[in-house]
Amino acid sequence: MIYLLSALRSILATPIIIISIIIYGTISFIFCTVFKGVRFFPTFFTVSWCRFVTWVIGIKVIVEGRENLPQSSCMIVFNHTSLLDIPIINSQLTNHIRFGAKDSLFKIPIFGQAAASFGTIRILRGDRQKVIEQYNKTLPIVKKKNMSIILAAEGTRNPNPPQLMDFKSGPFILAIDGQMPVVPVMVFDVYKLLPKHTYFTTFGQWRKTVRLKILKPISTDGLKFEDRTQVKNEAFKVMSQEISDNS
Secondary structure, eight states: OHHHHHHHHHHHHHHHHHHHHHHHHHHHHHHHHHTTTOTHHHHHHHHHHHHHHHHHHTEEEEEEOGGGSOSSOOEEEEOOOSTTHHHHHHHHOOSSEEEEEEGGGGGSTTHHHHHHHHTOEEEOTTOHHHHHHHHHHHHHHHHHTTOEEEEETTSSOOSSOSSOOOOOSHHHHHHHHTTOOEEEEEEESGGGTSOTTOOSOOOSOSSEEEEEEEOOOBOOTTOOGGGHHHHHHHHHHHHHHHHHHTO
16 A cells, blocks of 8 residues: 555656746745845745655655754755755755756746746856856855855766766865865765656655765865865765765
8 A cells, every 4th residue: 555655646746846846936936036135035935845845755854964064155065866866955954055057957947037036056067167157156145145055066966876976176166266165965865766867756665764964064264276176085085985884
């Protein structure tokens, strides 16, 4: 019976989430446009929608290391293994965070307009100069409003988790430019719920438990552009160690 119910939930969850994007996206776009510059509304709508998504799918998130998350601006990097990573992370990290998203997502009707109104960072893959320009445009706003940025350390979803792919330098350059600590965040086993290239969650359990672990911040105080590889390698080392410890 549980198997059949979980299968039904999996099938219904996808259209329900699509409908919720239309509803949340429209309402949030209106509020974020009318009250442009007020950081409360992007955070409220993002967190509430992400919590709705995890509730619909039936995900229970266990969070470790909350004490490692600074109250000031920081650069959060995570291991990206599934479309569910972002809803899971944003349902739990409720301080004012802005995500980076690939350019193609901004072309999705309603979702794209809502993402832009939230201040989501547009990532133009293959155009390094434009990415840097976007980072430079975003950084003063983030620092002024005491917000944080979260980016996938690998730059895209990993097709072969749990082992990490090479990290991109962009997040670490941005952290150094803003003199913000880098906070590695690990999401464990989410790829088993919704692997890459699939659109329905796996079934068999009514309630699915995933683990989110916030690791200790890596300081960038006094570091310069040429130190980016050092910071990147340190983040890769501690995140790889977490995978080894939990395999």
